[in-house]
Amino acid sequence: MNIKQATTIDEVIECLDEIIEKSKFEQCAIGLFATLYREVTMQIKNGIGTGLFQDPERMEKLDVIFANRYLKAYYQFQAKEKCSECWQFSFTKGEEYWPIVVQHLLLGINAHVNLDLGIACAQVSTPESIFDLHSDYNKINEILSNLVNGVEKCLVEIWPTLTYILKLSGKIDNFFIDFSMKTARDGAWKYATEFVLLPENEWEASIQKREIKVTRIARLVSNPGFFVSSIFKLIRLFERGTVAQKIIELSKVEYSPVTETVVTPECVLES
Template identity: 50%
Template structure:
């Protein structure tokens, strides 16, 4: 894997993952495609001095992205990774999961676990509360991921939004995994880690990882009625895996 020193390095490595996924027809490329779009938005924010401390935010973005990138390549190399990422990647080769589910399990691991860790790490030696305003700003960008999901998936199945309106169970399920809700938990976890002794740091992460892995179960096994709806959506998805990845990058 290439070394990561800048946000451009992150964008380029995500492109490598996208290209590899297209070539291998792997659904692992769905999350990478959407995540690259968000990273580009963060880069634009840094260039436009959107954050209070733009240099710190690039460092945070790199630490944050590296957790996903490391998890991806370690998974491909059969090296141990966090259980929440293991859970997310485990559905990659299973036919019945729709694009939305692949995205949500990735978002679950990355936002609910990785973001808090990255925020705590970038704040080492400083008061983490100094990061709070910029943390909220980066989460405003991350929250746009939800809208991107809806817009991009309309290319795969245009009737999805209607189904979500008709089916309250699925709608509630999606709301529970929205970035707007996840960001509050990520910040609380970041503050918890920042106030955790170094000797207990890994234990705190492992405890959180177990909790987030269980949360992924709501995506992977959402219940009988949502599962039937997802099966219907799955068989009506348009395009190959490669085409769907490309749709998410547009």
């Protein structure tokens, strides 16, 4: 099994470009999250170059370790090998018809932030240094929040009447905002501060326990109840364009660069 792993942030971007192009060619919705994630990585790269982060060297190391967890899961799935349960769920949904763009993005955010980010933060830290990372961690969360907020512009392009639906039903708007702004934040940091204290022989058991909780959230994203699911199906039926065209639209979204930390995380997923 050929599992590509990056050693630099530029190699991360190259791998994501390959996944995006393959997804466009195969009309596979897995490429939607990869497109959003590429933008996250570009903003982190730019932040490293402009002095956004307190420790640029540590941030690049964190970015590569973080990305390699996604890349490993992706290539395992492509090879039909076992990968993390929450990633398995997300990638499988990426090959199905009914999930809408929002759901594909949130499934990827859920797996990568709630599982992978905490582990990556712990792996670039020690029990003594973990809290030195907190400021830069908050900047990552600000980047994520900024990108998720900008995605709604893309969704309106894919389905122009989405704005009307969002105003008609605050439940859908809240589903999108509440999940992305809460679940992707403080729970991952809390897990990082606990994971870093564990001896290596307890890592696997801790990760497996975490996967169960993260997969539970993925199932909620996939099936958020009768009312919201019904609206999502309506949106899906009238989504405009092929998967490749949706990926292109998502890549066109303009995001404001992050310049300072304004995030105050709220804990949703308990470790």
